Amino acid sequence: KNQVEQSPQSLIILEGKNCTLQCNYTVSPFSNLRWYKQDTGRGPVSLTIMTFSENTKSNGRYTATLDADTKQSSLHITASQLSDSASYICVVSANGRGSTLGRLYFGRGTQLTVWP
């Protein structure tokens, strides 16, 4: 069964600290993995997208890693800011003939809270 599991479910850190969010998936055949940031009451915004051959991708203070062998990804946030408080959603896309958006598999997200 194609699934995406994220951990932790929620996380509280102090401003300026680093943190790492985890994403494990069983989606197969794998096409790509995306991380989205969703502020409360807003739509998700894309942070990174990685294919099978990419191990690391950065977007400012956000760095995503992918280990396609172990089917794990992480999102590392450096020097956190109050504006980083949001839900971070891992999305995995499956490959296949005539792939459609129906083949996107969503994690339930990690709720990050950054305290001053």
Place this chain on the structure above:
Amino acid sequence: KAGVTQTPRYLIKTRGQQVTLSCSPISGHRSVSWYQQTPGQGLQFLFEYFSETQRNKGNFPGRFSGRQFSNSRSEMNVSTLELGDSALYLCASSLKEGGGSGNTIYFGEGSWLTVV
């Protein structure tokens, strides 16, 4: 350029009523998909449209329907509303259909539906 626009942003309906939500994709995007987001279930895929054709449908009852117009704008309709339909409904658009790595998916801000 303008992002994905969803209207209305907030609405309250009573059980048994029906509701229509609208989505205007980014100019030039022909793929539109819809998602339901609830705290307990995360993002759940509803359906995807590409060039006015429904390409895929999620596991939702027939009360949920949608369509796409020739200008790529899309609407979704929910009939005979139930309390459990209360959720954030997100629309996403992309240039191409599918979850391929070269296809960035942009989300709108969502429509908050409350059923009382």
